[in-house]
Amino acid sequence: QVQLQQxxxxxxxxxxxxxxxxxxxxxxxxxxxxxxxxxPPGKGLEWIGEINxxxxxxxxxxxxxxxxxxxxxxxxxxSLTLTSVTAADTAVYYCARSGFHDIAAxxxxxGQGTLVSVS
Amino acid sequence: xxxxxxxxxxxxxxGQSVTISCSRGxxxxxxxxxxxxxxxxxxxxxxxxxxxxxxxxxxxxxxxGSKSATSASLAISGLQSEDEADYYCAxxxxxxxxxxxxxxxxxxxx
Numbered sequence: 001q002v003q004l005q006q007x008x009x010x011x012x013x014x015x016x017x018x019x020x021x022x023x024x025x026x027x028x029x030x031x032x033x034x035x036x037x038x039x040p041p042g043k044g045l046e047w048i049g050e051i052n053x054x055x056x057x058x059x060x061x062x063x064x065x066x067x068x069x070x071x072x073x074x075x076x077x078x079s080l081t082l083t084s085v086t087a088a089d090t091a092v093y094y095c096a097r098s099g100f101h102d103i104a105a106x107x108x109x110x111g112q113g114t115l116v117s118v119s
Numbered sequence: 120x121x122x123x124x125x126x127x128x129x130x131x132x133x134g135q136s137v138t139i140s141c142s143r144g145x146x147x148x149x150x151x152x153x154x155x156x157x158x159x160x161x162x163x164x165x166x167x168x169x170x171x172x173x174x175x176x177x178x179x180x181x182x183x184g185s186k187s188a189t190s191a192s193l194a195i196s197g198l199q200s201e202d203e204a205d206y207y208c209a210x211x212x213x214x215x216x217x218x219x220x221x222x223x224x225x226x227x228x229x
Contacts, residue, residue, distance in 0.1 A: 035218075044121060045156075045164065045207055047218040060217050094163055101169050104211035105154040105218045108166035108175060 002027035006095045006111035008080075012118045018082040022095030022111050029053055029076040032099045035107060036069065036080045038091040046091075050098060051078055085118045092116075123208050123221035130227040131198045139224045141208035142190040151211040153191040155184055158223075159204045167206075168193060195226075203228045 008020030022034070036048040049059035051069040059067050063082070071078045082089060093114050096107035124142050131137040141153060153171050156164035166175050168184035171191065183194045195202055208221040 044223045045209070045220040047209075047220065049217070058217060061215065101173070103152045103154065103169050105152070105209040106166060106169040107154070107156070107164070107209075108169075110163035110165075113163050 002097065002109055004095050004097065004109055004111035006093075006114055008093075008114055008116070010114060010116055012085050012116065014086050014118060015084055016118075018085050018089065018093075018116055019079065020093055020095070020114055020116075021077055021079045024076040024078075024097070029073055032097050033104075034071065034078040035096045035098050037094045037096060037107065037110075038089075039094070039113075040088075040091040048080065048082075048093075085116075087118050090116065090118050121222040122212060122215070122219035123210065125206075125208060125221035125224045127222070128225045128227065130229055131195075132229045133198055133200060135198045136194065136196040137198060137226065138195075139193045139206050139208075139226070140190055141192065141221050149210065149213070151213070153184065153186050154209045155182075155193045156207045156209065157202075157204045158207065164207065198228055200228050202226060 003025050004022050006022040030053045033050045033052050035050040037045055039045050051057045051071050053073050057069050066083045068081045095111040098107050129137050129139055155168040157167050158164040167178055167182050171186040172184040181196045185192050206224045212219045
């Protein structure tokens with residue numbers, strides 16, 4: 001059974017850089033897309049972007065070029081970097097797999113979530 | 120404001136059926152497949168429905184999805200107290216070249 005375990009810095013100051021990593025265990029890393037999604041406190045879900053094992057990325061345009069993702073297939077890990085954070089970036093950040101059912105939004109499974117606070 | 124519109128709340132009593140809609144304002148919802156997620160407080164979302172009406176293994180058949188040209192719906196029959204959660208729809212959006220989520224519907228089991 002595929003599991004995602006994520007970690008990263010939880011407390012940032014404005015203008016700093018957010019860095020999170022997600023490790024995949026118990027299943028294949030290739031053949032799927034790997035996604036980051038965030039949820040501000042008390043609000044809904046927002047798709048940040050995705051990366052495939054070849055390193056091809058797609059990002060949410062609303063993040064204005066501040067986001068980048070990378071992948072390490074040898075470790076079965078993928079990472080998120082978000083620069084110049086502000087209080088508006090405070091959220092729980094989730095990693096997830098997509099494409100298991102050949103559907104772009106079939107996110108399953110999800111990581112446990114990491115609360116990132118910018119203050 | 121979310122690209123996909125959902126009612127902010129829904130409610131029902133145990134045993135009843137409830138339906139949650141997902142639409143795209145005055146436009147057709149589009150040809151891309153809809154997924155539905157359930158999120159209980161303090162937990163990560165869980166995939167309930169993919170490809171409009173398909174259930175992943177382990178999801179009870181009380182949950183069903185449907186889609187027309189104008190909207191998608193999640194139906195829950197035989198409502199149980201543990202169904203109390205937030206529900207989100209999501210789909211790939213060709214114009215944004217990314218995934219969009221609905222704003223979420225908070226389901227209360229009275």
